[in-house]
Amino acid sequence: MSTVRAMRPNDLFKISSTNLDPLTETYHIGFYLEYLTKWPDLCRVIEGMDGNIEGYILGKLESSPYPSPVTPFHPSTNPDPNYLPWHGHITALTIAPSARRLGHATRLTEALEQQSDAANAWFVDLFVRASNEIAQELYRKMGYSVYRRVVDYYNDGEDAFDMRKSLSRDKNRECVREKGEEVRVKPDHVW
Template identity: 55%
Template sequence: MTTLRPFSALDVLKFNPTNLDPLTETYDLSFYFSYLAQWPHLFTVALSPSSTITGYIMGKTESSPQALLLSKSPHYLPWHAHITALTVSPSARRLGLARTLSQVLEKGGDEYDAWFVDLFVRKSNLIAQELYKGLGYSVFRTVKGYYNEFVREKR
């Protein structure tokens, strides 16, 4: 049975096997610690019965900078939750863990009065796109160059 708990600082030393998927975005330690310090309620880890990390989700709450000035702009984003990273190790996939972790983050966003949840997915990551579609998410817009995939493909 999978156990969910808040992410802790020591988890950064234990979650590398979960991050080995080439489609998983990885960050430097300061990035993870920054999220843990600012949004601990939106940073959850999933553990196997042997206490191995099998997945995690990290997110944040945000709105458009200068929200009052931009509120009439088509680019305005009201207060919302954002999924920064959601990853599940290959051994724990197809068990509904991504759905469960997403629901935990959505509930955390609700507790902070978020209007919605957003995220970014690589255009080439069709598996993730299907996952999020199945969770009820839809494509709002495509941000060209967000992941800089063209540059990567040219290397």
């Protein structure tokens, strides 16, 4: 039996086994600590019975750094397609290879979605490599869809899919779209 719990600073010494996958982005310790300081409720781990960390999620709540073109924000009246309203964001989600296919990714994602919904966010989004079909399928099963394709997003030149899932505030699902794979933007349109 594994347990979802809040991430603690000393967990950072135990997450290396979860970062072995080449598709997992690994960050410097200061990056993780910034998330733990700013968004402690959105950083969670799955701890196994043996005390090992089997997976983790780093998340945050944010909006675009510049003011909304319309106040108050509403998707139907927003003239700027790149403006991001208040939303939850999954920065990192990874599961140790030995703990995959146990529902851990779903449990961690649902915890972040619940926190984002409680904070009245419009949606939750994430970026996933265009080649990472396994992760895309996982997110689709959880209700995410591609909002846009960010060309040359990663340092190696690979594109990313910006995937989103509407939360209860977005009753009419105006923050998601059909055929988002066909909408291409450059990284400078994404902050």
